[in-house]
Amino acid sequence: MLDQEYWNPVLETLPREKLKVLQFKKFKQILTWAYTRSKFHKALYDKAGLTPDDIRSFDDIKKIPKVEKSMMREIQNKDPFPYGDALCVPLEEVSVFRQTSGTTGQPVYQPDTWQDWEWWSECWSFILWAQGYRPSDRVFLPFGYNIFVAFWAGHYAAEKLGCEVVPGGVLDTQSRILKIMELKATAMMATPTYVLNMADVAKSKMGIDPATLSINKITCAGEPGAGIPSTKRRMEEAWGAKVFDHSGATEIGAWSYECRKQPCGMHVNEAMFLVEIEDLETGEIIEEPGRKGKMVITALDRIAQPCIRFDSKDIIEWDSESCSCGRSFRLIRGGVLGRADDITKVKGVLISPAAIEEVVRSIDGLGDEFEVVVDKQGDVDRIKLKVELLPEITQISVENRLKDQLRLKTNLGYQIEYYNYGSLPRYEAKAKRFKDLRKKDTAQKEGRP
Amino acid sequence: MKTVLDLNQLNDNILKVKALLIELEASASSFPALSRNSKRALASVKMMELNLCDLVTLGLTDHPLSSNP
Ligand SMILES: [Zn+2]
Numbered sequence: 001m002l003d004q005e006y007w008n009p010v011l012e013t014l015p016r017e018k019l020k021v022l023q024f025k026k027f028k029q030i031l032t033w034a035y036t037r038s039k040f041h042k043a044l045y046d047k048a049g050l051t052p053d054d055i056r057s058f059d060d061i062k063k064i065p066k067v068e069k070s071m072m073r074e075i076q077n078k079d080p081f082p083y084g085d086a087l088c089v090p091l092e093e094v095s096v097f098r099q100t101s102g103t104t105g106q107p108v109y110q111p112d113t114w115q116d117w118e119w120w121s122e123c124w125s126f127i128l129w130a131q132g133y134r135p136s137d138r139v140f141l142p143f144g145y146n147i148f149v150a151f152w153a154g155h156y157a158a159e160k161l162g163c164e165v166v167p168g169g170v171l172d173t174q175s176r177i178l179k180i181m182e183l184k185a186t187a188m189m190a191t192p193t194y195v196l197n198m199a200d201v202a203k204s205k206m207g208i209d210p211a212t213l214s215i216n217k218i219t220c221a222g223e224p225g226a227g228i229p230s231t232k233r234r235m236e237e238a239w240g241a242k243v244f245d246h247s248g249a250t251e252i253g254a255w256s257y258e259c260r261k262q263p264c265g266m267h268v269n270e271a272m273f274l275v276e277i278e279d280l281e282t283g284e285i286i287e288e289p290g291r292k293g294k295m296v297i298t299a300l301d302r303i304a305q306p307c308i309r310f311d312s313k314d315i316i317e318w319d320s321e322s323c324s325c326g327r328s329f330r331l332i333r334g335g336v337l338g339r340a341d342d343i344t345k346v347k348g349v350l351i352s353p354a355a356i357e358e359v360v361r362s363i364d365g366l367g368d369e370f371e372v373v374v375d376k377q378g379d380v381d382r383i384k385l386k387v388e389l390l391p392e393i394t395q396i397s398v399e400n401r402l403k404d405q406l407r408l409k410t411n412l413g414y415q416i417e418y419y420n421y422g423s424l425p426r427y428e429a430k431a432k433r434f435k436d437l438r439k440k441d442t443a444q445k446e447g448r449p
Numbered sequence: 450m451k452t453v454l455d456l457n458q459l460n461d462n463i464l465k466v467k468a469l470l471i472e473l474e475a476s477a478s479s480f481p482a483l484s485r486n487s488k489r490a491l492a493s494v495k496m497m498e499l500n501l502c503d504l505v506t507l508g509l510t511d512h513p514l515s516s517n518p
Contacts, residue, residue, distance in 0.1 A: 008500050009454075010454075010500075010501065010515070011504070013513075014512070018509045021507060021509060025503070025507060113492075114488070115491075117492075118493055118496050119496065119499070271499075301499055
């Protein structure tokens with residue numbers, strides 16, 4: 001069993017036409033469930049003049065209205081308290097509460113039944129098994145165990161697989177590193193930002209080379225970093241471990257994963273989720289590889305507060321290649337490429353923070369941290385990039401290469417500021433490295449808060 | 450060598466376990482330790498259904514690993 005590549009040898013290799021049959025059946029099932037049990041969903045579909053019976057083919061799915069996070073915020077804090085009308089089960093069936101982080105506005109509450117929670121860890125089991133987690137692994141989880149879903153389901157999935165799980169909750173970074181060393185942990189789950197931060201603390205404050213520790217695989221989530229080649233390389237070199245990407249969200253579930261073949265992308269778990277990619281401008285559903293769009297996603301089996309055609313704002317694109325691991329689940333190229341909210345125009349050029357990260361981390365003399373600030377000088381956009389020089393590295397040795405690469409990869413000229421190593425902010429979970437001050441400037445000029 | 454699986458037999462066994470747990474949960478309603486553990490076990494059984502039974506129901510199991518026609 002342990003040499004088995006797949007968590008589910010049937011589903012993960014199911015021919016695509018059969019996967020579509022399965023997805024369609026499950027989509028209709030969850031749609032009917034929500035329509036008959038949630039006032040929110042019924043009103044949404046009634047307004048569009050649709051009932052589940054109107055969805056007769058796969059092509060009809062796109063007729064179903066999307067759900068935005070803002071809609072969930074509006075219905076919450078009402079009865080059944082605090083979830084409101086999207087709740088599809090009696091309140092006493094809810095056994096788990098989580099909430100979104102609130103980085104894009106008021107947090108959204110997420111109720112789950114025990115079955116939903118089993119489903120969360122089932123989705124994570126696909127991920128961990130594909131990344132080589134096995135019962136012999138001792139898995140260290142250095143995250144704050146609290147109201148945010150983060151790696152909670154990873155914890156339960158690792159237990160389900162038979163791994164030994166070490167919850168590294170309320171410990172500081174140095175204590176976590178010592179615990180990894182003391183217990184000879186073999187695997188770890190964290191955000192890319194924290195993986196790099198831990199390595200930095202180990203080296204600079206403790207004199208420990210993390211590559212000499214026993215960690216041989218790391219699962220990342222929460223940020224695109226593990227899908228950005230230069231960031232992945234930095235993490236792998238720092239820890240002497242394989243680093244795998246995964247993507248999930250509180251309102252959605254754990255929907256994609258990189259396998260052991262590391263195909264520069266992630267498999268969508270198409271047995272549990274239906275992923276559609278929508279053109280950012282026309283709203284058309286993109287089927288072909290190589291065209292970026294916004295992900296609209298359905299969790300096919302989540303029942304307490306269903307996630308049906310959720311407008312995730314994640315930017316992804318289908319890969320033209322299939323994976324040598326043999327999974328029939330489609331790949332998204334480079335993982336999650338960014339957020340629609342973060343992709344902005346500067347001097348008329350579309351930029352994504354991930355593209356800047358790829359450049360900064362590909363330059364060997366620069367530290368891991370950086371910051372991008374966009375503002376206006378008069379009426380003209382200005383983009384400032386703050387980077388750190390590693391000890392004993394001079395500005396002149398990296399300057400030309402950095403400027404050239406930025407120009408090549410992002411089509412923009414930057415005002416670059418160089419800082420001493422350790423000067424820029426460090427983050428323990430998701431980093432906030434991109435600041436667009438233009439909206440704030442406009443609001444201030446117009447006297448808005 | 451790949452192990453051949455009798456997917457229909459696996460499916461039948463999952464459904465048998467489910468039926469037993471439903472019965473146990475219902476009949477032990479005055480015995481919280483049994484009824485709540487049954488309910489919890491049913492959530493695990495549901496995961497086995499998602500992993501296999503939906504495929505069998507839809508007749509999608511003519512798979513290289515399957516011994517079923
Ligand atoms: Zn693969």
